[in-house]
Structures are given as structure tokens and as C-alpha cells.
Amino acid sequence: MQRIFIGDVQGCADELDELLARASDSFGEEFCLWVAGDLINRGPDNLRPLERVWELVSAGRAQYVLGNHELNLLAVDFGLRELEPNDSFGDVLESSEASDWIDWLRSRPLVASGRLSEQPFAMLHASASPDWSFEKLVEIGEQVSARLSGSRGDAIEFLAANPSTDPVRDALGRLTRCRSVSTEGAWSSAEPESPTRAWHREWLDRGHAYGLVYGHWARQGLHVAAGLRGLDTGCVHHGRGRDGFLTAWLPESNPRNSQRRESAEFEVPDDRFWQIPARRRYYDPVASTA
Numbered sequence: 001m002q003r004i005f006i007g008d009v010q011g012c013a014d015e016l017d018e019l020l021a022r023a024s025d026s027f028g029e030e031f032c033l034w035v036a037g038d039l040i041n042r043g044p045d046n047l048r049p050l051e052r053v054w055e056l057v058s059a060g061r062a063q064y065v066l067g068n069h070e071l072n073l074l075a076v077d078f079g080l081r082e083l084e085p086n087d088s089f090g091d092v093l094e095s096s097e098a099s100d101w102i103d104w105l106r107s108r109p110l111v112a113s114g115r116l117s118e119q120p121f122a123m124l125h126a127s128a129s130p131d132w133s134f135e136k137l138v139e140i141g142e143q144v145s146a147r148l149s150g151s152r153g154d155a156i157e158f159l160a161a162n163p164s165t166d167p168v169r170d171a172l173g174r175l176t177r178c179r180s181v182s183t184e185g186a187w188s189s190a191e192p193e194s195p196t197r198a199w200h201r202e203w204l205d206r207g208h209a210y211g212l213v214y215g216h217w218a219r220q221g222l223h224v225a226a227g228l229r230g231l232d233t234g235c236v237h238h239g240r241g242r243d244g245f246l247t248a249w250l251p252e253s254n255p256r257n258s259q260r261r262e263s264a265e266f267e268v269p270d271d272r273f274w275q276i277p278a279r280r281r282y283y284d285p286v287a288s289t290a
């Protein structure tokens with residue numbers, strides 16, 4: 001089964017459908033979609049992407065990890081956050097099946113893992129702590145999911161918890177929002193500015209043997225480095241300094257580079273991407289960092 005990893009869709013339903021049509025043309029039903037989070041918000045249609053991915057997950061043909069925008073949706077539903085002018089997920093909250101979507105979303109994982117050839121890898125939305133081994137990352141993902149997927153009351157309490165006194169709540173933030181880290185181990189959703197560094201530079205310095213697929217960082221763009229594939233190419237942000245695309249990574253597709261070793265899916269260079277151009281500019285951010 002061909003694995004197709006995709007970056008942030010953010011309600012760009014037409015582009016997701018175009019990608020899924022291309023996947024069906026190429027592989028029939030023999031593909032599994034790996035969604036790196038932020039399937040919703042900012043874009044024009046959030047229900048259709050949710051329905052598409054729900055169908056595939058239900059058929060055992062998709063993995064879907066939560067991003068900060070799914071958590072924002074939960075926070076609004078939980079009464080922890082107001083619906084903001086830039087939020088477009090009112091269509092989900094106002095649908096007749098809103099409570100089903102909320103319960104389904106909070107039962108999605110934060111970390112999905114597997115092996116590509118022989119190498120372990122994980123998919124998450126934003127970042128892993130540079131210190132986390134593969135086993136630690138998987139364990140922390142399970143701890144976060146246990147708190148979010150229990151009773152609704154427990155999930156509300158968890159999202160409302162103070163990250164400075166609740167390490168699992170802090171890990172949820174790091175998994176879904178982090179872009180930069182300090183040498184003292186603190187993290188921030190802000191872009192790196194000396195002396196802070198991009199989380200993945202610090203992570204790379206540790207020489208981990210596992211690979212990571214992530215999204216979340218549209219302004220950075222496609223990130224191809226040994227061990228890392230960052231797939232958020234700002235489909236919804238089209239026109240924000242560069243063209244927007246929905247990017248897919250197909251590590252098991254036929255490589256043009258015939259020198260590629262079977263056991264080195266995360267090596268560079270890499271040309272195993274599909275890019276679906278955004279049909280238009282969907283989102284004109286007003287002093288937004290999302």
C-alpha cells in the first residue's frame with residue numbers, strides 16, 4: 001500500500017480532492033493517506049476535507065494527527081476560546097453532526113508512527129523535542145491522546161491546564177505549535193531569532209536515527225533534509241509572498257534517482273513529491289501568525 005503524506009490542507013477542499021483523484025488514478029485503492037494535521041481552518045470548506053479523511057480512516061486507509069487548528073476548534077467547542085474573525089471552522093461547529101466531529105477529532109492521535117523501509121519514523125504536526133528518542137516521542141504521544149480522548153470533561157480540563165505545571169499539556173503545545181527552541185530547552189511558536197533556533201536544527205544536531213514528517217510552518221516552505229520532511233507549503237496562504245501548494249510526499253513511489261538505497265527513504269535529494277497548486281488566494285491574513 002503506497003503511503004502518501006500530505007501537509008496542511010486548512011480547508012482547501014478542492015485541492016485535497018484533486019490530490020485524492022490523482023492518487024486514485026495512480027494507485028486505485030492501494031494507497032494510505034497520512035495527514036500531518038491542520039486539515040481545517042482559514043480555508044473555504046472544512047467539512048468536505050473532514051469527510052474525505054474520515055472515510056479513509058474508517059476504511060483503514062488514512063492516518064490523521066491533530067494540529068493546532070483542530071485544537072483551536074476543540075477549544076471553541078469547549079468554551080475555552082472565542083471564535084476569532086480568521087477562523088473558518090464555523091461550518092463544522094454549526095453542522096448537525098458537530099458533536100460527532102468533536103468526539104472523533106479528540107480521539108485522533110498526536111503522533112503516528114511506522115517504518116519506511118527499515119527506518120522508524122513518526123508523523124506529527126509541528127515538532128518533537130530535540131531530546132526525545134523515538135520511543136519517548138511515541139510514549140508522549142500516547143500520554144497526550146489518553147488525556148484528550150477520555151471523557152469530554154477530562155478533555156476540557158486537559159486543554160485548560162497550565163503547561164508550566166502540567167508536562168503533558170506542555171508536550172501537546174510542543175507537538176502542535178512549536179517552531180523554535182532555546183538552548184535552555186524552552187520552546188516557542190515564534191519563528192527562530194537568535195539565540196533561539198529552529199526546533200529541527202537542534203533535533204538534527206542530536207543525530208537521531210528516526211525520521212520525522214511534519215507540517216505547520218508555511219512560511220518556511222517545503223523542508224527536505226536528511227531525516228526530515230516538512231510538508232506545509234501554505235496552500236491556504238497562496239499569495240503570501242509565494243505561490244501556495246498542497247504538497248504530498250510519496251516515499252515509496254518510483255524514484256527518478258536510481259541510486260537511492262532501499263533503506264534510506266529520508267535521504268536527500270528527493271524528488272518524490274506531488275504539488276497541487278492553490279486555485280486562488282483563500283486567506284488574507286490580517287496581522288496573523290497562523
Ligand SMILES: [Mn+2]
Pocket residue numbers: 038067068069125176215216217
Ligand atoms: Mn499549524
